[in-house]
Amino acid sequence: LCEREGWLWNNGDWLPWREAKTHMLTHTLHYGMGCFEGVRSYEGPNGAHLFRVAEHTRRLLDSAHALDMPLAWSAERLIDAQRECLRRNDLTNAYLKPTVYFGAESMGLRATGLTTNVMIAAWDLGDYISASAARQGLRALTSSWARHHVNISLCRAKTNGHYVNSMLALNTAIKAGFDETLMLDPEGYVAEASSANVFLLRDGVLHTPEVTSCLQGITRDSVIRLAREVLGLQVHERRITRDELYTADEAFLTGTAAEILPLRELDGRRIGRAGETIDQDSVTARLQHLYRRVTRAELGDDLTGFRDWLTAI
């Protein structure tokens, strides 16, 4: 990933991709305190655009504020930098990773005088999600690792250090031959997947965990709004148990990179009547279709209300 052409934004400067290096004593590398975003851009009929970049940038600033990492950059300036990052690197269908990190001015937990830095990298996403995964869905294993608790970490912040827990759970599931992991909160209620939120459908009503242990996903919010406002469905945010997922009619995961992926099987139980591919009349397939259209700026009459989710680059 390091050996390629391109430009990377760091504290207002454009660095050639290969030269974008940081010191070994960068504080965030040692203690995991930092925060980041994962943002997507798409090619639309009128050129490329960022999807919900204002919400992602706000979450980044909120994460930095909650971590007490004071940032010198406004949301407007960071959004401009993300747009320019795509233009300079000639990207359309891309993934952007703005990251806030402490510098290498000092070591230890009591370090003082640390600078807060921001960098933005972007790369072509290609077919991150295979069409077959989107149709066939994933097989997941419930993890023995609990997800974070509000009294252990800042669950609303997208903090670098949180992903140690995600990777422990994901790697265990992958080694056991599964595609994903389902993580429960410390009390045993459903939280989220390793880097995606989870939804279930039962009797035509959608349910998703309330935002306590899970990240307040922006795709989660997009799906809730599309389900309510376009499909006229009820969506409940509440505590969910794993057996509710076993017995759901449908279940799916949501995330910026993953978009909407069906959950076909959990702990060896097939979810709903899912065959080899998901039914095109299912709520999951209808939401996938709506999400696809809204992200690619294919806004018909039913979706014009969502135009402000798109920012031209």
Ligand code: PMP
């Ligand atoms: N939960 C976790 C732990 C994540 O890393 C992500 C990906 N950012 C999500 C949920 C989904 O969030 P979003 O829809 O904002 O990408």
